Amino acid sequence: xxLALFVVVLLTAIALxxxxxILSNLLAxxxxxxxxxxxxxxxxxxxxxxxxxxxxxxxxxxxxxxxxDVEAVFLFPWAVTxxxxxxMALVNVIFFLVILILGLAYAWKKGALEWK
Numbered sequence: 001x002x003l004a005l006f007v008v009v010l011l012t013a014i015a016l017x018x019x020x021x022i023l024s025n026l027l028a029x030x031x032x033x034x035x036x037x038x039x040x041x042x043x044x045x046x047x048x049x050x051x052x053x054x055x056x057x058x059x060x061x062x063x064x065x066x067x068x069d070v071e072a073v074f075l076f077p078w079a080v081t082x083x084x085x086x087x088m089a090l091v092n093v094i095f096f097l098v099i100l101i102l103g104l105a106y107a108w109k110k111g112a113l114e115w116k
Contacts, residue, residue, distance in 0.1 A: 060112045064104075071100050 078093055107113060
């Protein structure tokens with residue numbers, strides 16, 4: 001029974017996505033011009049090449065931001081149910097926070113948080 005239900009849900013999802021994609025291609029207005037292919041930077045025409053390399057520090061900083069953003073997402077459900085889950089959940093969250101603090105200390109030691 002569960003496999004049949006899964007197959008029905010999967011096929012329904014695939015069919016709905018296909019229908020939406022087909023309808024959007026058929027009904028969407030189209031206009032072709034040269035400006036659509038150009039790079040867009042805040043409404044100002046670009047100077048020079050649009051493709052340039054960025055320092056790896058920017059990416060590293062973004063990954064660190066996402067790491068601590070996800071930490072907040074994981075801590076919220078725990079904070080809501082902290083009274084019902086007991087002491088073992090407190091130990092698990094402390095372990096989770098220790099791992100994140102060690103990651104932050106490592107990034108700090110490597111200089112990932114400095115703009116150079």
